[in-house]
Amino acid sequence: MTLKSAAAAFALLLLALPPVAHAAREARVIVKFKAGTELVTKAALQGAVGAARARAEALGKRLGVAMTTGAEVGAREQVVKAAGLTSRDLAQRLALDTDVEYAVPDERKRIAAAPNDPLYGPGVPGNGPAAGQWYLRAPGGGIVSSIDVERAWLVTGGAPSIVVAVLDTGVRFDHPDLERVDRGGNLLPGYDLIADAARANDGDGRDSDASDPGDWLTAEELAQTGGAFEDCEEPASGSSWHGTQVAGLIAALTDNGTGMASIGRTVRVLPVRVLGKCGGWDSDIAAGMRWAAGIPVPGLPANPTPARVLNLSLGGEGSCNFTYRNAIAEVTAAGAVVVASAGNSAGHAVGVPANCPGAIAVGALRHVGTKVGFSDLGPEVAVNAPGGNCVNVEPGTACLYPILTTSNDGTTVPGAASYTNSFRISVGTSFSAPLVAGTAALMLAARPALTPAQVRSFLQGTSRFFPPSTSNAAVPRCTAPQFDATGKPVDQLECHCTTTTCGAGMLDAGAAVAAAQAGVQIADVIEYYNVALDHYFVTWLPGEIAALDAGIAIRGWSRTGLAFRAWTTPEAGSAPLCRYYIPPALGNSHFYGRNGSECEAARNNHPSFVLEEARFMHLALPALGVCPAGTVPVYRVYSNRADANHRYTTDRAVRDAMVARGWVAEGEGADLVAMCAPR
Ligand SMILES: [Ca+2]
Ligand SMILES: [Ca+2]
Numbered sequence: 001m002t003l004k005s006a007a008a009a010f011a012l013l014l015l016a017l018p019p020v021a022h023a024a025r026e027a028r029v030i031v032k033f034k035a036g037t038e039l040v041t042k043a044a045l046q047g048a049v050g051a052a053r054a055r056a057e058a059l060g061k062r063l064g065v066a067m068t069t070g071a072e073v074g075a076r077e078q079v080v081k082a083a084g085l086t087s088r089d090l091a092q093r094l095a096l097d098t099d100v101e102y103a104v105p106d107e108r109k110r111i112a113a114a115p116n117d118p119l120y121g122p123g124v125p126g127n128g129p130a131a132g133q134w135y136l137r138a139p140g141g142g143i144v145s146s147i148d149v150e151r152a153w154l155v156t157g158g159a160p161s162i163v164v165a166v167l168d169t170g171v172r173f174d175h176p177d178l179e180r181v182d183r184g185g186n187l188l189p190g191y192d193l194i195a196d197a198a199r200a201n202d203g204d205g206r207d208s209d210a211s212d213p214g215d216w217l218t219a220e221e222l223a224q225t226g227g228a229f230e231d232c233e234e235p236a237s238g239s240s241w242h243g244t245q246v247a248g249l250i251a252a253l254t255d256n257g258t259g260m261a262s263i264g265r266t267v268r269v270l271p272v273r274v275l276g277k278c279g280g281w282d283s284d285i286a287a288g289m290r291w292a293a294g295i296p297v298p299g300l301p302a303n304p305t306p307a308r309v310l311n312l313s314l315g316g317e318g319s320c321n322f323t324y325r326n327a328i329a330e331v332t333a334a335g336a337v338v339v340a341s342a343g344n345s346a347g348h349a350v351g352v353p354a355n356c357p358g359a360i361a362v363g364a365l366r367h368v369g370t371k372v373g374f375s376d377l378g379p380e381v382a383v384n385a386p387g388g389n390c391v392n393v394e395p396g397t398a399c400l401y402p403i404l405t406t407s408n409d410g411t412t413v414p415g416a417a418s419y420t421n422s423f424r425i426s427v428g429t430s431f432s433a434p435l436v437a438g439t440a441a442l443m444l445a446a447r448p449a450l451t452p453a454q455v456r457s458f459l460q461g462t463s464r465f466f467p468p469s470t471s472n473a474a475v476p477r478c479t480a481p482q483f484d485a486t487g488k489p490v491d492q493l494e495c496h497c498t499t500t501t502c503g504a505g506m507l508d509a510g511a512a513v514a515a516a517q518a519g520v521q522i523a524d525v526i527e528y529y530n531v532a533l534d535h536y537f538v539t540w541l542p543g544e545i546a547a548l549d550a551g552i553a554i555r556g557w558s559r560t561g562l563a564f565r566a567w568t569t570p571e572a573g574s575a576p577l578c579r580y581y582i583p584p585a586l587g588n589s590h591f592y593g594r595n596g597s598e599c600e601a602a603r604n605n606h607p608s609f610v611l612e613e614a615r616f617m618h619l620a621l622p623a624l625g626v627c628p629a630g631t632v633p634v635y636r637v638y639s640n641r642a643d644a645n646h647r648y649t650t651d652r653a654v655r656d657a658m659v660a661r662g663w664v665a666e667g668e669g670a671d672l673v674a675m676c677a678p679r
């Protein structure tokens with residue numbers, strides 16, 4: 001090629017590139033290479049250290065883009081960078097290459113603490129919240145959403161073998177209510193995954209010191225042309241000590257006569273530092289997730305203490321990408337539970353990575369059990385837990401229900417160890433997620449063999465009902481995330497939670513850990529018939545069965561000879577059935593709601609129905625009328641009379657005979673299947 005034609009080709013290449021909004025911006029893309037291609041095989045000859053660079057350079061040469069390598073994310077998965085085009089454009093071009101499995105923009109995630117709006121604003125230090133650690137105690141005294149951890153502690157006080165990874169800003173190892181394991185504390189060494197030294201704020205890239213040096217941002221840093229934070233969208237702020245705050249809720253030293261108590265008591269926290277100044281990159285977060293779960297990440301030493309639970313109190317807007325999908329699938333397969341905060345955009349859609357398949361997305365409740373204004377919501381939410389709310393919102397007045405936790409006094413570099421309080425508050429889905437992560441750790445301490453799917457199911461299947469929408473007419477019911485005419489998300493502040501917007505219910509740590517200890521239990525559900533009433537009734541409760549059989553306390557019932565099986569603890573894939581008593585005027589009968597929405601409808605539309613059991617038993621639900629493997633259809637027929645009665649049976653012929661008598665089959669699909677019972 002002559003000099004002249006080289007110049008012409010260069011000019012063409014420049015013209016071919018799309019215009020860029022910000023010349024200084026560098027494209028960052030996470031790329032995963034296909035296995036066994038010539039490009040990958042050749043690059044592997046450069047050894048463990050050189051392979052990523054060789055892959056980036058070879059692919060860049062092929063595309064005519066000067067590409068450099070960034071951090072490694074997983075096997076054949078890495079960051080690549082290039083100047084002069086956007087991450088989106090670079091990802092699109094890379095995705096077209098035949099050697100590339102996928103390429104997605106590497107985006108920033110930020111801490112999910114509540115926004116620093118004036119309503120949540122800071123005040124003067126020195127005063128604790130009116131109700132201390134209200135969020136941990138048994139509900140009562142007008143506090144509805146607290147998680148009843150003392151009941152969980154009757155089962156277990158945790159175990160040092162259960163490790164919870166806190167993927168966050170690092171941690172202050174010098175907090176006397178946390179402390180390193182070798183000094184009698186609950187903090188493992190962990191790792192610092194932040195590859196970018198400016199963002200890391202500790203003078204270097206990835207390293208073995210996960211301590212939090214502070215993540216403050218100055219107006220000067222943000223304004224500096226060509227500086228590391230030129231494209232940062234966050235405002236100037238002091239250091240957050242966010243990782244220390246999250247870690248305290250999970251594993252602050254408890255019963256030590258100092259400071260606060262934690263949920264996990266003796267479980268251990270693995271600090272995995274992925275957030276620094278102006279948040280953190282997806283690439284560092286995904287690499288940190290793998291490392292936390294004990295999955296090898298190129299360039300990092302093996303994790304000697306793999307975590308069973310990963311807490312991600314972080315997120316950003318958008319949909320789940322391949323990087324998070326893969327990372328969550330891999331860590332779940334390795335046996336780790338992924339808990340993520342739903343986000344704090346005032347009722348917009350759940351953020352990423354909480355909206356990814358397999359993540360347990362946690363929204364936030366006020367102390368009275370309604371959705372707190374800042375919390376996001378939607379069908380991806382698994383369960384809700386307290387996230388802190390102030391009630392008093394005048395400047396300078398005490399916040400009544402913050403989530404008190406360990407922190408640090410430093411506004412930039414670390415200062416004295418401290419606790420958040422009514423004036424330096426912690427509120428946000430950042431703090432509801434670790435309440436779930438800590439509960440999951442206790443569940444695993446009670447029964448280490450639980451799978452991630454079982455942990456999710458037990459958390460959901462033992463959660464308490466949200467308060468009925470009739471409890472405060474001034475508060476609207478939550479709806480699915482809304483958008484205005486221009487497609488912009490609409491805020492949805494305090495609202496009455498539903499099972500389609502805030503998950504299965506309110507976290508009940510006591511019930512979840514008790515169920516985990518019991519493990520998967522199955523009982524026979526026995527059917528009875530009362531001739532005088534022409535009513536059917538089913539139960540698995542041994543005391544009730546004995547009373548019905550004796551016919552003394554409860555008269556007139558005899559066994560039909562039919563029975564089916566049901567889970568009495570929330571096995572993975574099952575849905576809880578509520579049990580309502582319909583009073584004499586409306587039927588003198590019992591009704592078993594087959595999922596959250598039927599139970600919700602019963603309590604919102606029929607205030608005279610008496611809730612006897614929120615989670616009476618657990619059955620699987622059919623998908624388009626088809627029951628999952630290992631289960632058999634349960635049919636439900638309704639008498640269609642004033643004395644409303646239902647019959648539940650696994651016998652299709654019995655169902656058809658009832659329909660012939662004028663009863664109505666209630667179910668889905670061609671066969672009208674209502675539920676599915678274990679074989
Ligand atoms: Ca570092
Ligand atoms: Ca470090």
Ligand SMILES: [Ca+2]
Pocket residue numbers: 177252253254255256257258259260261
């Ligand atoms: Ca303590």
